[in-house]
Amino acid sequence: KNQVEQSPQSLIILEGKNCTLQCNYTVSPFSNLRWYKQDTGRGPVSLTIMTFSENTKSNGRYTATLDADTKQSSLHITASQLSDSASYICVVSYSSNFGNEKLTFGTGTRLTIIP
């Protein structure tokens, strides 16, 4: 069964500190892995997308890594800001039996930045 597991479920850190969120997946056949940021009451917004051949990708203070061999990904946030408070969702896409792309969503990590 295709699954995406994220850890920790929630995290509280001080403003200015760094943090790393983890994602493990059992999705096959793998197409790409995405990290989304979801503010409370809003739709998810894409941060990074990585294909099988990419092992790191950055978007400002956000850096995602991918180890396709161990099926693990991480999202590192540098110098956190209060606006980083949100849920971060790991999403893995795969090709369905019908040739279209399907997504498997993790349940997210709830990150809270405190002043």
Add this chain to the structure above:
Amino acid sequence: EAQVTQNPRYLITVTGKKLTVTCSQNMNHEYMSWYRQDPGLGLRQIYYSMNVEVTDKGDVPEGYKVSRKEKRNFPLILESPSPNQTSLYFCASNGGGSYNEQFFGPGTRLTVL
């Protein structure tokens, strides 16, 4: 501004009263989807559409209908809502290309009493 819009944003209704949640995108995307998000669960796909007049079931289609008469619009229809359909709903459209990036709408919070 490129975006996906949904209406209404909030809706409280009663069991059995038909309702429609509209979704529109201005990016000329062919692929659109509907998801629901419940506490402790990842987003789950309800229905998707690969083009006008082409729709198919996602992972949790029971109790929902969709239509795709125009490329930009993809309404979600609940013919007879039930309390277990109380949820946060998101419409999304795909940009295609090598990354096939997905753009989400702002969400519709539905409560069925």
